Amino acid sequence: MKALAFMEHGGIEKLQLLDVPPPDVGADEVLVGVQAVALNRLDLFTLGGLPGLKLPMPHIPAGDVAGVVAKIGAAVSGVEVGQRVLVNPSLWCGRCEFCTSGEESLCNDFKILGEHVWGGAAELVRVPARNVLPIPDALPFEIAAAAPLVYQTAWRALISRARLKIGEDVLILGAGAGVSTAAIQIAKHAGARVFVTSSSDEKLPKAKTLGADVAINYTTQEWDKEVWKATNKRGVDVVFESVGAATWLKAIRALRKGGRLVTIGATTGPNPPEEIRQIFWKQIDILGSTMANQREFREVMRLVLRGELKPAVDSVFPLARGREAFARLSRGEQFGKIVLTV
Ligand SMILES: [Zn+2]
Incomplete structure (x- = not known):
């Protein structure tokens, strides 16, 4: 599959459009065909290299995804192939003392999609099935992708x-x-x-x-x-x-x-x-404060999906022009979210 990825840490010039093997889907996971992915400052930090974070290469950044479910794992229920979804980029273990008390963003093994694992600047992204949320047909993918993290x-x-x-x-x-x-x-x-x-x-x-x-x-x-x-x-x-x-x-x-x-x-x-x-x-x-727990995520997404909170989209670039999008983000010129379409 095509992905905007990097082989080593550094500046925006390290980003390239690569052909990488598509991810497999685990039993509790889904593959989402990415339609839009929004950038966050975190993606610049991940590209530059974060202390204590050793990533296998190549790495695909960006965790704010909206798209269509392409494949579901053997144990997944309640999610269907073809469904329009947005993706919660928070990744939590579900077993530690914080997860089991409903504080997933305090998870002992907390991760963020696109920071610790392959993200969504690609044709497909693999995520836990519990991280996808169906979106209405009327909500454009570029708007949906701009919502989850911020x-x-x-x-x-x-x-x-x-x-x-x-x-x-x-x-x-x-x-x-x-x-x-x-x-x-x-x-x-x-x-x-x-x-x-x-x-x-x-x-x-x-x-x-x-x-x-x-x-x-x-x-x-x-x-x-x-x-x-x-x-x-x-x-x-x-x-x-x-x-x-x-x-x-x-x-x-x-x-x-x-x-x-x-x-x-x-x-x-x-x-x-x-x-x-x-x-x-x-x-x-x-x-x-960092990210949110599942309850908070659902509470705020309800308002986004109802149109009461409207993500501010600054600009939209095709994936192939991802470097320009990252450059705009690094210069701080944007008002709202910079989104890539795939
Ligand atoms: Zn946990």
Whole structure:
């Protein structure tokens, strides 16, 4: 089968369109004929090489898949060949203490499709049958593929971890990232007032169409002071932080006393300077969040499939132009998801 893959870690030039053997299907697995696959920043990190992650080569990145079930394993029931599905890229063991208590994203053997195992930038992808979710005929594959990773991440972080409530103020940093576009919509759906930051005057009005109430350009305005002013020197209840080192200190300053910061990523680096006094004096909760459990995944996908949360698709490229798509992602030019069609 054709796959956008790499033979060694490195930059975007390492990606090539290769012919690789199609995967076999295990008893509890299905093969999905990939129609669309969305990119995440994680795919750039996987391409570049992650510490402690030794991958057999070639490797196929990308875990956000929508397509048609092509083959089912001998023990699979409830999934049929020909069904239109999207794929949950979370992979969990189902046996450890966390999985058996319904916290699959804490799994001792947690993996992500396209990071630890072959992903979906290919004609076929092999996944556990429990990871596919049927989608309505009216939902285009490019939109469906844009949903799974970022909506589950933003849902668990905002709703389960930070316990965002109606009427609260939430600050979402870096409005153009796919996960931020999902977070804006979820926060709005939850009844919060949504503050966003971006470096781009083009992205700020787009964030407002998704539901942002206050949009701040952080290159021309001191965004922590703007947030302070807009909240009458109170600060926001919740910060949704995916930027990392570049924003961490100001994010803590932008919080109200007793506020919650939830971190889901560190695009600009994992080791920010820390201001411990701000944390204890303001009695802040620092929360970590990764992906989601099955319940949360189903909860947020229900809203996506009903059309109440609409994935923001930045651009669509054919698989053969995958390098251009990765280049756009690496430059941070996108607003929403970059999708490859197969
Ligand atoms: Zn487990």
